[in-house]
Amino acid sequence: MSDPAGDVEGQGGQVLLIVDDEPDIRESFQFLLQQAMPHLRIVAARSGHEALEILGSQHVDLVLSDFKMPGMDGLEFLVEARRRWPEMPRIMFTAYADDDLAQRARSEASVSAFLSKNIDPQEIVEAVKKHLP
Amino acid sequence: MTKATAGGGPPSIYRVDMPCEEAGFSRPPFDVHLKVLPALAAGGDWTLLAHSSTGTADVMAGWLARQTRLEHVRFAPGPAPNVFRATMPALPALWSTVASLVKVHHLDLEADGLAAWFVECTRDQVHALKERLELAVEPGAKAARAEIRWHALPRRSRPVLSRRQFEALSTAVAMGNYELPHHVDLRRLGAAIAGVGRAFDTLKAKLSESRKAQRASAAALKQSEERFRSLADAASEGILIHDGVHIVDCNRAAARIFGYPEGELEGRPIMDLVAPRSRAIVRAHVSAASPEAYELMGMRKGGKEIPLEATGKTFAWGTGTARVVTLREMTRQRQFEHRFQDLVEAAPDAMVIVDGQSRIIIVNAETERMFGYARAELLGQPVELLVPEGTREPHAAQREGYIAHPVKRPMGKGRALSARRKDGTTFPVEISLSPVGSEEDLRVIATVRDISERLSIERERMEAASRRRDFEVLKAADRVKTTFINTAAHELRTPLMPLRTQIHVLLKGMPREDQRAPLEIAQRNLKRLSTLVEDLLLVSKAQAGHLILKSTTADLGKLVTEAVASYAEVARERGIALDIGDLAPVQLHVDELRITQVLTNFLANALKFTSAGGRVTVSVEDREDAVRVTVTDEGIGISPENLARLFEPFVQVHEGKEVSDPGTGLGLYISRQIIELHGGLVGASSLGEGHGATFWFELPKSPPDADQGSGSDHSPDGIGDFGEGR
Numbered sequence: 125m126s127d128p129a130g131d132v133e134g135q136g137g138q139v140l141l142i143v144d145d146e147p148d149i150r151e152s153f154q155f156l157l158q159q160a161m162p163h164l165r166i167v168a169a170r171s172g173h174e175a176l177e178i179l180g181s182q183h184v185d186l187v188l189s190d191f192k193m194p195g196m197d198g199l200e201f202l203v204e205a206r207r208r209w210p211e212m213p214r215i216m217f218t219a220y221a222d223d224d225l226a227q228r229a230r231s232e233a234s235v236s237a238f239l240s241k242n243i244d245p246q247e248i249v250e251a252v253k254k255h256l257p
Numbered sequence: 258m259t260k261a262t263a264g265g266g267p268p269s270i271y272r273v274d275m276p277c278e279e280a281g282f283s284r285p286p287f288d289v290h291l292k293v294l295p296a297l298a299a300g301g302d303w304t305l306l307a308h309s310s311t312g313t314a315d316v317m318a319g320w321l322a323r324q325t326r327l328e329h330v331r332f333a334p335g336p337a338p339n340v341f342r343a344t345m346p347a348l349p350a351l352w353s354t355v356a357s358l359v360k361v362h363h364l365d366l367e368a369d370g371l372a373a374w375f376v377e378c379t380r381d382q383v384h385a386l387k388e389r390l391e392l393a394v395e396p397g398a399k400a401a402r403a404e405i406r407w408h409a410l411p412r413r414s415r416p417v418l419s420r421r422q423f424e425a426l427s428t429a430v431a432m433g434n435y436e437l438p439h440h441v442d443l444r445r446l447g448a449a450i451a452g453v454g455r456a457f458d459t460l461k462a463k464l465s466e467s468r469k470a471q472r473a474s475a476a477a478l479k480q481s482e483e484r485f486r487s488l489a490d491a492a493s494e495g496i497l498i499h500d501g502v503h504i505v506d507c508n509r510a511a512a513r514i515f516g517y518p519e520g521e522l523e524g525r526p527i528m529d530l531v532a533p534r535s536r537a538i539v540r541a542h543v544s545a546a547s548p549e550a551y552e553l554m555g556m557r558k559g560g561k562e563i564p565l566e567a568t569g570k571t572f573a574w575g576t577g578t579a580r581v582v583t584l585r586e587m588t589r590q591r592q593f594e595h596r597f598q599d600l601v602e603a604a605p606d607a608m609v610i611v612d613g614q615s616r617i618i619i620v621n622a623e624t625e626r627m628f629g630y631a632r633a634e635l636l637g638q639p640v641e642l643l644v645p646e647g648t649r650e651p652h653a654a655q656r657e658g659y660i661a662h663p664v665k666r667p668m669g670k671g672r673a674l675s676a677r678r679k680d681g682t683t684f685p686v687e688i689s690l691s692p693v694g695s696e697e698d699l700r701v702i703a704t705v706r707d708i709s710e711r712l713s714i715e716r717e718r719m720e721a722a723s724r725r726r727d728f729e730v731l732k733a734a735d736r737v738k739t740t741f742i743n744t745a746a747h748e749l750r751t752p753l754m755p756l757r758t759q760i761h762v763l764l765k766g767m768p769r770e771d772q773r774a775p776l777e778i779a780q781r782n783l784k785r786l787s788t789l790v791e792d793l794l795l796v797s798k799a800q801a802g803h804l805i806l807k808s809t810t811a812d813l814g815k816l817v818t819e820a821v822a823s824y825a826e827v828a829r830e831r832g833i834a835l836d837i838g839d840l841a842p843v844q845l846h847v848d849e850l851r852i853t854q855v856l857t858n859f860l861a862n863a864l865k866f867t868s869a870g871g872r873v874t875v876s877v878e879d880r881e882d883a884v885r886v887t888v889t890d891e892g893i894g895i896s897p898e899n900l901a902r903l904f905e906p907f908v909q910v911h912e913g914k915e916v917s918d919p920g921t922g923l924g925l926y927i928s929r930q931i932i933e934l935h936g937g938l939v940g941a942s943s944l945g946e947g948h949g950a951t952f953w954f955e956l957p958k959s960p961p962d963a964d965q966g967s968g969s970d971h972s973p974d975g976i977g978d979f980g981e982g983r
Contacts, residue, residue, distance in 0.1 A: 220746055
């Protein structure tokens with residue numbers, strides 16, 4: 125994405141949406157990514173529904189979603205996000221050990237990446253950098 | 258004699274009925290048909306032909322001798338079994354009187370006491386005869402006199418023989434066959450003969466001719482008869498001879514069986530000795546001249562039934578046939594055996610019948626087959642012979658209880674039972690019991706069914722059900738395990754993530770120098786904890802069978818090269834030479850990520866335990882069916898006892914030794930799981946501590962299963978879901 129003049133979203137003008145019901149995960153990801161990419165604007169949602177509201181009200185360049193959340197789970201959310209904003213890249217991260225999940229995330233929500241929560245923080249940073257348009 | 262006179266019209270047949278006593282005879286115990294042969298009377302002696310349908314010749318002769326009170330009556334067998342000829346010097350007075358007046362055809366004396374004269378005369382002669390008969394009757398016997406009745410028998414209007422019977426009779430007479438069909442009523446025949454005088458004359462002539470020969474044979478017969486009689490009377494079995502209708506002769510035992518005084522059976526119809534319900538079977542055997550033994554219900558004098566076993570033999574006698582029959586009383590046991598033998602033979606199960614003392618009295622062929630005993634070995638033996646030794650005493654006790662209260666016990670009711678074959682082997686059986694007979698004469702029918710086959714089917718079915726249950730339990734356990742692994746993964750990883758992230762953030766955020774070292778210690782230990790968690794999750798998955806390979810065709814040489822490249826930096830830092838030796842390019846169907854995990858595990862271990870200046874060599878060897886990858890180091894080596902348990906979980910053979918990066922003790926175990934999942938082998942060798950070590954794994958060129966994994970997808974972007982694997 126180009127960086128048009130007058131973009132009020134901040135330097136680079138890119139927006140990342142983090143979706144996770146765990147505040148510590150949300151915030152630690154925010155700290156991690158903000159430190160690595162100071163110009164990135166990070167918004168957070170606590171649930172799939174909240175995330176869909178945000179997506180409906182503002183532009184988002186990349187969405188990073190957890191799987192296990194109350195109500196709508198991450199897969200359902202990403203499937204819906206894909207349906208409505210197919211151009212927006214999606215990454216799923218999870219603490220689950222379920223091999224099938226990665227498969228389903230790829231086929232159903234067409235995610236760009238599937239991250240395990242146990243990976244090195246630096247790898248998370250790099251995955252986000254890679255998939256930001 | 259003024260027999261036929263011109264007056265009084267043509268002669269007719271008249272029948273004159275009167276009591277036997279009036280006719281000069283006492284009431285005979287049988288019917289008798291007496292015929293005077295006038296031609297022979299001319300010679301001085303009178304000859305009578307006596308025929309009875311119910312009395313034998315002997316009995317008739319004895320009776321007639323008493324009637325005539327004459328000493329010189331001679332008897333000879335007649336032309337048929339119950340016909341005899343009597344020759345005597347005089348006749349009873351009345352008979353003489355009647356014969357002097359009219360032509361007498363014959364006199365019938367009936368067992369019910371009635372005498373019937375059949376005479377041929379005119380009406381006038383009837384009156385004269387009547388007068389004489391009435392005169393002859395004792396003056397005081399008015400009642401008897403009143404019973405004299407006269408019947409005119411028209412010559413033609415009342416034929417006593419059908420045309421067919423008449424022709425048969427004529428033919429028989431013409432051919433010299435004197436035996437009359439049994440169905441011909443002799444009394445009526447007499448009347449018929451009167452109407453066919455010529456036929457009768459022919460008969461007379463024939464009789465006359467054969468008289469001599471018969472006399473001669475009579476003597477011989479008498480002699481042989483006496484011999485036969487003494488023999489027969491000595492026999493314990495009843496023997497009787499009959500002509501198909503009447504008993505001709507019998508021995509003492511036969512009379513005893515039927516409860517008659519000696520001499521009273523002769524002349525009786527055989528059916529008098531047969532209970533009505535057995536008459537059909539007797540008739541069938543007699544008419545078929547069957548030599549087979551058979552059972553029947555006899556009838557004693559007085560009507561009481563008696564079970565008998567009879568064997569008959571039909572033989573030629575005179576011009577006809579007679580049948581000699583031996584009779585044996587059946588004891589209750591014999592009766593019982595006979596009644597049940599056929600029945601039990603037809604049964605599909607083994608059947609054993611025991612008496613009140615539990616001795617075997619009947620078995621069937623199936624019993625012989627099932628138990629391996631011959632019938633003779635079983636009969637008379639206690640039934641415990643068929644019971645396993647160990648349970649004979651309780652069985653005997655139980656059976657006594659049963660005999661005291663015998664009830665029908667159906668198949669399959671009661672305990673599991675065991676039976677014993679002759680060879681001592683036992684087998685499971687099901688037994689039904691049915692008591693029969695009375696209390697003092699009890700028998701028990703035991704039906705024995707070998708249920709080994711059924712039991713084994715049932716056992717199989719139960720085992721299958723149990724396997725199904727086990728499978729369900731396992732499946733349930735599997736679900737629990739899967740849930741646990743997933744939950745554990747989630748719950749352990751989730752708090753680790755923010756920790757690692759935040760230490761990362763702090764270290765990146767330019768900490769003060771005095772803060773850096775503590776943060777690095779925290780980071781290192783967090784990483785170690787993360788590795789442990791990942792290793793444990795992987796082990797759990799492997800043990801639950803959830804470690805699924807995602808195999809693709811890969812070049813093993815390339816995987817090795819890449820793994821070595823990723824450790825080149827570490828090796829250089831530690832001053833260790835990391836070389837690739839032989840490197841055969843081999844395409845294999847493997848899960849690249851997992852194989853790389855094993856390679857890095859082996860490499861990391863080799864580098865970890867090799868000192869600076871040492872060397873680590875990796876080689877790929879193309880063997881015939883497999884490819885072997887070997888990692889050789891010049892490290893501290895492994896003792897033989899440790900070599901053996903190297904690939905077990907949580908084994909750290911260098912415990913206590915200071916190493917820069919202690920492992921979880923799961924790396925080699927996980928490596929073994931991965932290689933074995935590929936159908937390969939892992940191994941290690943060492944010349945001992947201080948002599949370095951060699952770790953190898955071997956992968957088959959053809960994979961163990963057609964397709965272990967479902968696709969070619971690994972975790973996206975090459976990011977594995979487990980750590981470095983030490």
